Amino acid sequence: MNLSRRQFLVLVPATAVAWQYVLAGTPRDAPNYQLADHWWGMLLDITKCIGCGNCVRACQAENDVPDGYFRTWVERYLRTDWNLTTPEVISPDGGKEGFPTAEEVKDGMYFFVPKMCNHCADSPCTQVCPVGATFITPDGVVLIDQTYCLGCAYCVQACPYGCRYIHPTRHVADKCTLCYHRITKGLTTACCENCPTGARQLVDLKNPNDPIHAFLKTHDVHVLKPEMATGAKAFYNGLDGSVR
């Protein structure tokens, strides 16, 4: 192994931090983040979402998302029994301040659908980028290199889920990073941290102890637009067929 003096100096404190976990017999808990050890996704449980907008506000606070733009947002569906394919959808200000009161309907149902970047394994947005400014990391998160992005908005058009936007002042593409700055430090995302009902769960598909594996086997879990074969990793529990 060839190490430069600079690399060695960086590695020494990192090793010292990890060493106590190695001695304790639990090297997996060491804070040294390994890209190859993770494959991140998100579980969104529609049966638990109350449409409070906490996730939208938290995302905005954590990631300095400009007003009127959303990295995550909540939609409220009204799907009537006599029209199963074209539901009535509202999302006032992305659901940031909640939703107007809904009255009980006899021939239909209301439900909330939190939306966000699906962090697709075969993402259309990364495939169309002409300069290599957006990419999927080895741990399964679709990110944007904003110093490299031209702002051509090709990716904004390519995303079938409408999860990207052009930042109004920086004029480059912007989107959910799955709170990459948090998950690499062992924290959960801002939206999961702030969801009061546990409707959103960060999942690590490479972690054999993650409860997602049991959940996927025992629940009716779907992804959005499976026919597009995007390899979406935003898993929805209780997803109605009318959701697009």
Place this chain on the structure above:
Amino acid sequence: MKNFRDSEHLLRFAFLFAMVLALFLIVRHFVVPKSFGEYGHYRGAAIGETAARPIHFAGQSACATCHTDIAATKQAGMHAGVHCEACHGPLAKHAADPASVQPPKLDTAVLCVRCHAASAAKPKNFPQVAAAEHSGGLVCETCHHPHSPAIQSEGAK
């Protein structure tokens, strides 16, 4: 008159081609970032740059490190699954420097209703109230303690 050999034409072209290729490689060396292609067709250092952004929400475990009593109260009640910052807001600065950065005061009239206002769109098993009828104008805290909201006997708060 000097006779040119055919191969000299080819050599001239080969030289020109080599020069253009060399120029391209030199420009490419300076223009393409060092970490480009480290993991794929992108700048590898961008991963680390994204990961280095500052956090705003400290996380439940950071809160419970100091506020053990409140964490225990909350854990025993209906709000066990609600993390501190879901109501108190982003407080990573407070966690880093508890003395000088104080959390803002909260308004229960806004916070409780955000989740618990009755709506047919919410899951049926989620506790909901029509705020105006339910409290008769009283603030939520009069009866419910936010950290453990079930109504308890006098003084058990």
